[in-house]
Amino acid sequence: MNKFSKTLPLLTAGLLTGSLLLSGCSTKSPEQASAPSAEQQDTTQAASLQINDPWAKAADKGMSAAFGTLRNTGQQPVELVKVTEEQHRSPVQLHEMTGSGTEMTMKEHQGPVEIKPGAEVELVPGGMHFMYMDLAKPLVASETSTLTLHFADGSSKAVDFPIRNYSGAKERYEDHAGMEDKHGNGEHGGH
């Protein structure tokens, strides 16, 4: 089913156990971008990635967040490098939480997210999530937002995230002063 055995460069060196593995790279390296493209492979990273229960938090403007469970159903690691959204015209970042209890803050995750074969990354309120940085159009409950997930092998996958009302996910936002200006109080948007 998967003959894709050595197409990825060894970006995983230094990666640790656990479902969520972060590479040390802060940006996409040239090898990463080009590595598997010309090689024969029958399963792209996009095809290996399954997303369960995706949803996005309704918001009129400003910031919001999207959640779900990313599962690697393939035989090789999957590296998510970028997320884009066109319909509501917002930049999207991958965020993670730091701290604990009520003192938790979020910050942009640096580098790709690697998911080992068979492993899952859970994007949940209070944990890692996709972050809409500046919505030009509201995320209306009951509608969907299509996020495109881009992977290290150049493949991508468009996923519909149903939009739902949610009054949680109000984590404070760390060290992105520019974003606080847009949002006023440093919390995620949404109503």
Place this chain on the structure above:
Amino acid sequence: MAEQQPTVPSRRLVLGGSAAAALSGALVGFGAGRLDAPASAAAEPAQDPSDPADLSPYGAYQRGILEEPQTHGIFLGLDIQWPKAKDERRDRLRSLLRMLGEDAARLMSGDGVLADSEPEMASARGRLSITVGLSRDAAAQAKSTADLSMLEPLPEFSGDKLEPRFGQADLLVQFCGDDPTALAHALRAVRKNLTGLATVRFEQHGFTTPPGQAEHPHAFRNLFGQLDGIANPRTTAREGAVFGHGDEQSWLPGGTVLVLRRIRMDLERWDEVDRPGRDFALGRRQSDGSPLSGQHPDDPVDLSATTELGLPVIAGNAHVALAKPVQAAETMWRRGFSYTDGGESGLLFACFQRDARTAFVPVQRRLAASDAMNQWITHTGSGIYGILPGMSQEAQLGAALFAE
């Protein structure tokens, strides 16, 4: 009977012919008389009323319609906050129904909805059903070929004292289940998801006898103490009355029409009535539901029976005399729930039928004009809803309204 298979194999397979199947009767409380001949045990539905098997969210019909009533029922009526731009309303209705269908499917499968902070509460389903319908005006936003004339507002009936707070809503969500906690969670989850999309007009809670505890498998004691429901159609007669046949479908094939009436019952004045007067007004005995023209609950209501003095045994204005269908098209399937609310008692009368214009409306006209029970009841709420066809994993709730 259409496939209404529960996701969990029915215990009936183990139990064999149920006690319920062995019994058949013909009691009536509010509503119509029974038209089908007493069914044989073999023809009884595969659903044992005492079997708490959970319900699959998928099928030709929505759940919460043909099944014997669960112990608790909640009717949530909402008015949709339409987008200002008229050309966005059709899409809004479609996405709203898609979300409701997804919520219903998840909750009926024992999962929390998306963005659910308490999904654990969904795991005990208790035969949860979530059933969705639309008013004529809301359905019209879909600009479909559905027969909206079947959803025209009900006429005014004499004696109605309707209150707008219990009146017609755009969107009706019926929640039924045996577990009040699972039901409360489902209600909350759906209400939360509809925030900003619709405002609640009413939330009416009712109850009936738990499965396995009823005196009769097809009847419950209403708050007057009457056995109500045995004259209801069963099996194929029920399915036909609710969804129609062949060329005679409801407003949408696989859909049906729900009439919801809130009927206040004056228990204090009913207390003043002695047993013979009560039985005379209903036309049946409070003791066991047997008609005054017979001895057993399943004896037919015989309006021609006379006393030794030549008087009718069942008065012409007795409830059963007027409620009895005079033709097949008047048959409806009543699936009501009693309520108590701040010292008030009554019945959340809910009936499903192919076309209310030939079923509920003519029957209610007769009852409103002269039912002997009228002096103890008042209709305070009313609405008519087009219940959508069932959904599948491929076809969202309401898909037929949006077929291109």
